[in-house]
Amino acid sequence: MSPRGIAIPDVRERLFDAAERILAREGPSGLTSRAVTTEAGCAKGMLHKHFEGLDELVAELVLARFARTARLAEDLPARAGESTVAANLTEIGHALLTSLNPTTAGLAASTPAASLRIREALKAGAPGFDAIQHSITTYLDAEINTGRLPPTTDTTTTALALVGTVHHLLMTTWEPPTQDPRAQTKNLVKTLLATPTPTTPTTPTT
Structure with missing residues:
Protein backbone atom coordinates (compact mmCIF):
# COMPACT_ATOMS: atom_id res chain seq x y z
CA MET A 1 0.00 0.00 0.00
CA SER A 2 1.14 3.55 -0.65
CA PRO A 3 1.28 6.09 2.20
CA ARG A 4 -2.13 7.35 1.07
CA GLY A 5 -3.65 3.89 1.30
CA ILE A 6 -3.84 3.34 -2.46
CA ALA A 7 -2.91 -0.18 -3.53
CA ILE A 8 0.20 -0.31 -5.70
CA PRO A 9 0.14 -3.11 -8.31
CA ASP A 10 2.74 -5.83 -7.91
CA VAL A 11 5.96 -4.58 -9.50
CA ARG A 12 6.52 -7.81 -11.41
CA GLU A 13 3.02 -7.61 -12.85
CA ARG A 14 3.58 -3.99 -13.85
CA LEU A 15 6.76 -5.02 -15.65
CA PHE A 16 4.94 -7.92 -17.33
CA ASP A 17 2.14 -5.63 -18.52
CA ALA A 18 4.66 -3.07 -19.76
CA ALA A 19 6.63 -5.70 -21.69
CA GLU A 20 3.44 -6.98 -23.33
CA ARG A 21 2.42 -3.49 -24.41
CA ILE A 22 5.85 -2.78 -25.88
CA LEU A 23 5.95 -6.08 -27.75
CA ALA A 24 2.46 -5.54 -29.15
CA ARG A 25 3.26 -1.98 -30.17
CA GLU A 26 6.89 -2.13 -31.31
CA GLY A 27 7.82 -5.78 -31.62
CA PRO A 28 10.88 -7.51 -30.09
CA SER A 29 13.26 -4.77 -31.25
CA GLY A 30 11.58 -2.32 -28.90
CA LEU A 31 11.99 -4.49 -25.81
CA THR A 32 14.85 -3.03 -23.76
CA SER A 33 15.31 -2.78 -20.02
CA ARG A 34 14.92 0.99 -20.10
CA ALA A 35 11.83 0.81 -22.32
CA VAL A 36 10.16 -1.66 -19.95
CA THR A 37 10.84 0.33 -16.78
CA THR A 38 9.81 3.58 -18.45
CA GLU A 39 6.58 2.01 -19.71
CA ALA A 40 5.90 0.57 -16.25
CA GLY A 41 6.69 3.84 -14.49
CA CYS A 42 9.42 2.20 -12.41
CA ALA A 43 12.96 3.17 -11.50
CA LYS A 44 15.54 2.14 -14.11
CA GLY A 45 17.10 -0.58 -11.97
CA MET A 46 13.79 -2.17 -10.98
CA LEU A 47 13.80 -4.75 -13.78
CA HIS A 48 17.19 -6.13 -12.77
CA LYS A 49 16.09 -6.19 -9.14
CA HIS A 50 13.42 -8.74 -10.05
CA PHE A 51 14.91 -10.48 -13.10
CA GLU A 52 18.38 -11.42 -14.30
Whole structure:
Protein backbone atom coordinates (compact mmCIF):
# COMPACT_ATOMS: atom_id res chain seq x y z
CA MET A 1 0.00 0.00 0.00
CA SER A 2 1.14 3.55 -0.65
CA PRO A 3 1.28 6.09 2.20
CA ARG A 4 -2.13 7.35 1.07
CA GLY A 5 -3.65 3.89 1.30
CA ILE A 6 -3.84 3.34 -2.46
CA ALA A 7 -2.91 -0.18 -3.53
CA ILE A 8 0.20 -0.31 -5.70
CA PRO A 9 0.14 -3.11 -8.31
CA ASP A 10 2.74 -5.83 -7.91
CA VAL A 11 5.96 -4.58 -9.50
CA ARG A 12 6.52 -7.81 -11.41
CA GLU A 13 3.02 -7.61 -12.85
CA ARG A 14 3.58 -3.99 -13.85
CA LEU A 15 6.76 -5.02 -15.65
CA PHE A 16 4.94 -7.92 -17.33
CA ASP A 17 2.14 -5.63 -18.52
CA ALA A 18 4.66 -3.07 -19.76
CA ALA A 19 6.63 -5.70 -21.69
CA GLU A 20 3.44 -6.98 -23.33
CA ARG A 21 2.42 -3.49 -24.41
CA ILE A 22 5.85 -2.78 -25.88
CA LEU A 23 5.95 -6.08 -27.75
CA ALA A 24 2.46 -5.54 -29.15
CA ARG A 25 3.26 -1.98 -30.17
CA GLU A 26 6.89 -2.13 -31.31
CA GLY A 27 7.82 -5.78 -31.62
CA PRO A 28 10.88 -7.51 -30.09
CA SER A 29 13.26 -4.77 -31.25
CA GLY A 30 11.58 -2.32 -28.90
CA LEU A 31 11.99 -4.49 -25.81
CA THR A 32 14.85 -3.03 -23.76
CA SER A 33 15.31 -2.78 -20.02
CA ARG A 34 14.92 0.99 -20.10
CA ALA A 35 11.83 0.81 -22.32
CA VAL A 36 10.16 -1.66 -19.95
CA THR A 37 10.84 0.33 -16.78
CA THR A 38 9.81 3.58 -18.45
CA GLU A 39 6.58 2.01 -19.71
CA ALA A 40 5.90 0.57 -16.25
CA GLY A 41 6.69 3.84 -14.49
CA CYS A 42 9.42 2.20 -12.41
CA ALA A 43 12.96 3.17 -11.50
CA LYS A 44 15.54 2.14 -14.11
CA GLY A 45 17.10 -0.58 -11.97
CA MET A 46 13.79 -2.17 -10.98
CA LEU A 47 13.80 -4.75 -13.78
CA HIS A 48 17.19 -6.13 -12.77
CA LYS A 49 16.09 -6.19 -9.14
CA HIS A 50 13.42 -8.74 -10.05
CA PHE A 51 14.91 -10.48 -13.10
CA GLU A 52 18.38 -11.42 -14.30
CA GLY A 53 17.62 -9.82 -17.65
CA LEU A 54 15.15 -9.66 -20.51
CA ASP A 55 15.28 -13.41 -21.21
CA GLU A 56 14.15 -14.18 -17.68
CA LEU A 57 11.52 -11.44 -17.87
CA VAL A 58 10.04 -12.99 -21.01
CA ALA A 59 10.15 -16.51 -19.56
CA GLU A 60 8.53 -15.46 -16.29
CA LEU A 61 5.90 -13.48 -18.19
CA VAL A 62 4.93 -16.57 -20.18
CA LEU A 63 4.85 -18.74 -17.04
CA ALA A 64 2.72 -16.16 -15.21
CA ARG A 65 0.19 -16.08 -18.03
CA PHE A 66 0.04 -19.87 -18.21
CA ALA A 67 -0.49 -20.00 -14.45
CA ARG A 68 -3.32 -17.48 -14.72
CA THR A 69 -5.07 -19.64 -17.31
CA ALA A 70 -4.49 -22.73 -15.16
CA ARG A 71 -6.28 -20.99 -12.29
CA LEU A 72 -9.23 -20.28 -14.59
CA ALA A 73 -9.29 -23.93 -15.63
CA GLU A 74 -9.43 -25.02 -11.99
CA ASP A 75 -12.96 -23.58 -11.81
CA LEU A 76 -14.14 -25.56 -14.83
CA PRO A 77 -15.20 -28.80 -13.06
CA ALA A 78 -17.57 -26.83 -10.82
CA ARG A 79 -19.36 -25.60 -13.94
CA ALA A 80 -20.45 -29.07 -15.04
CA GLY A 81 -24.11 -28.90 -16.02
CA GLU A 82 -23.96 -25.16 -16.75
CA SER A 83 -24.16 -23.49 -20.17
CA THR A 84 -23.10 -26.09 -22.76
CA VAL A 85 -20.11 -28.39 -22.84
CA ALA A 86 -18.98 -26.86 -26.12
CA ALA A 87 -19.25 -23.31 -24.76
CA ASN A 88 -17.31 -24.18 -21.61
CA LEU A 89 -14.50 -25.90 -23.52
CA THR A 90 -14.34 -23.13 -26.10
CA GLU A 91 -14.09 -20.52 -23.36
CA ILE A 92 -11.10 -22.19 -21.69
CA GLY A 93 -9.54 -22.82 -25.09
CA HIS A 94 -9.82 -19.15 -25.96
CA ALA A 95 -8.44 -18.20 -22.54
CA LEU A 96 -5.33 -20.25 -23.24
CA LEU A 97 -5.11 -18.99 -26.80
CA THR A 98 -5.22 -15.36 -25.67
CA SER A 99 -3.05 -15.81 -22.58
CA LEU A 100 -0.17 -14.30 -24.57
CA ASN A 101 -0.14 -11.87 -27.44
CA PRO A 102 1.31 -13.36 -30.64
CA THR A 103 4.55 -11.37 -30.48
CA THR A 104 5.26 -12.47 -26.91
CA ALA A 105 4.61 -16.10 -27.82
CA GLY A 106 6.87 -15.82 -30.84
CA LEU A 107 9.67 -14.20 -28.89
CA ALA A 108 9.49 -16.84 -26.17
CA ALA A 109 9.59 -19.64 -28.73
CA SER A 110 12.49 -18.16 -30.69
CA THR A 111 14.71 -17.13 -27.77
CA PRO A 112 16.71 -20.20 -26.62
CA ALA A 113 17.34 -18.99 -23.07
CA ALA A 114 13.72 -18.03 -22.45
CA SER A 115 12.39 -21.18 -24.11
CA LEU A 116 14.69 -23.39 -22.02
CA ARG A 117 13.69 -21.66 -18.79
CA ILE A 118 10.01 -22.14 -19.61
CA ARG A 119 10.45 -25.84 -20.40
CA GLU A 120 12.44 -26.45 -17.23
CA ALA A 121 9.89 -24.63 -15.08
CA LEU A 122 6.98 -26.58 -16.55
CA LYS A 123 8.89 -29.83 -16.14
CA ALA A 124 9.53 -28.94 -12.50
CA GLY A 125 5.80 -28.51 -11.89
CA ALA A 126 4.99 -24.89 -12.67
CA PRO A 127 1.26 -24.65 -13.47
CA GLY A 128 0.77 -24.81 -17.18
CA PHE A 129 -0.49 -27.17 -19.83
CA ASP A 130 -0.56 -30.30 -17.65
CA ALA A 131 -2.62 -28.52 -15.00
CA ILE A 132 -5.03 -27.17 -17.61
CA GLN A 133 -5.36 -30.60 -19.21
CA HIS A 134 -6.06 -32.19 -15.82
CA SER A 135 -8.79 -29.65 -15.07
CA ILE A 136 -10.42 -30.23 -18.46
CA THR A 137 -10.31 -34.00 -17.96
CA THR A 138 -11.92 -33.64 -14.54
CA TYR A 139 -14.58 -31.37 -16.02
CA LEU A 140 -15.40 -33.83 -18.81
CA ASP A 141 -15.65 -36.66 -16.27
CA ALA A 142 -18.11 -34.51 -14.32
CA GLU A 143 -20.14 -33.91 -17.48
CA ILE A 144 -20.38 -37.66 -17.99
CA ASN A 145 -21.90 -37.84 -14.52
CA THR A 146 -24.45 -35.17 -15.45
CA GLY A 147 -25.44 -37.19 -18.50
CA ARG A 148 -24.44 -34.48 -20.96
CA LEU A 149 -21.63 -36.62 -22.37
CA PRO A 150 -21.84 -40.30 -23.25
CA PRO A 151 -20.06 -42.64 -20.82
CA THR A 152 -17.81 -43.84 -23.63
CA THR A 153 -16.19 -40.39 -23.97
CA ASP A 154 -12.40 -40.63 -23.76
CA THR A 155 -11.99 -37.61 -21.51
CA THR A 156 -8.21 -37.83 -21.21
CA THR A 157 -7.65 -37.92 -24.96
CA THR A 158 -10.20 -35.16 -25.57
CA ALA A 159 -8.48 -32.89 -23.06
CA LEU A 160 -5.06 -33.69 -24.52
CA ALA A 161 -6.24 -32.95 -28.06
CA LEU A 162 -7.73 -29.61 -27.03
CA VAL A 163 -4.76 -28.41 -24.98
CA GLY A 164 -2.17 -29.71 -27.43
CA THR A 165 -3.80 -28.11 -30.45
CA VAL A 166 -4.41 -24.77 -28.74
CA HIS A 167 -0.80 -24.79 -27.53
CA HIS A 168 0.29 -25.27 -31.14
CA LEU A 169 -1.91 -22.39 -32.29
CA LEU A 170 -0.68 -20.18 -29.46
CA MET A 171 2.98 -20.73 -30.27
CA THR A 172 2.66 -20.45 -34.05
CA THR A 173 0.10 -17.72 -34.74
CA TRP A 174 2.81 -15.07 -34.36
CA GLU A 175 3.37 -15.92 -38.00
CA PRO A 176 0.65 -14.67 -40.36
CA PRO A 177 -2.14 -17.21 -39.79
CA THR A 178 -4.21 -18.54 -42.65
CA GLN A 179 -7.27 -18.79 -40.39
CA ASP A 180 -8.52 -17.12 -37.24
CA PRO A 181 -7.19 -19.36 -34.43
CA ARG A 182 -10.27 -18.58 -32.32
CA ALA A 183 -12.49 -19.99 -35.04
CA GLN A 184 -10.17 -22.98 -35.36
CA THR A 185 -10.47 -23.60 -31.62
CA LYS A 186 -14.26 -23.45 -31.79
CA ASN A 187 -14.31 -25.88 -34.71
CA LEU A 188 -11.91 -28.18 -32.87
CA VAL A 189 -14.22 -28.35 -29.86
CA LYS A 190 -17.16 -29.09 -32.13
CA THR A 191 -15.22 -31.93 -33.76
CA LEU A 192 -14.02 -33.38 -30.46
CA LEU A 193 -17.55 -33.47 -29.08
CA ALA A 194 -19.20 -34.78 -32.23
CA THR A 195 -20.81 -38.16 -31.78
CA PRO A 196 -19.55 -40.51 -34.48
CA THR A 197 -22.27 -41.77 -36.78
CA PRO A 198 -22.28 -45.58 -36.79
CA THR A 199 -21.70 -47.04 -40.18
CA THR A 200 -24.12 -49.61 -41.50
CA PRO A 201 -22.32 -52.84 -42.36
CA THR A 202 -22.58 -53.67 -46.00
CA THR A 203 -23.37 -57.14 -47.23
CA PRO A 204 -20.53 -58.47 -49.33
CA THR A 205 -21.53 -59.11 -52.89
CA THR A 206 -20.72 -62.38 -54.51
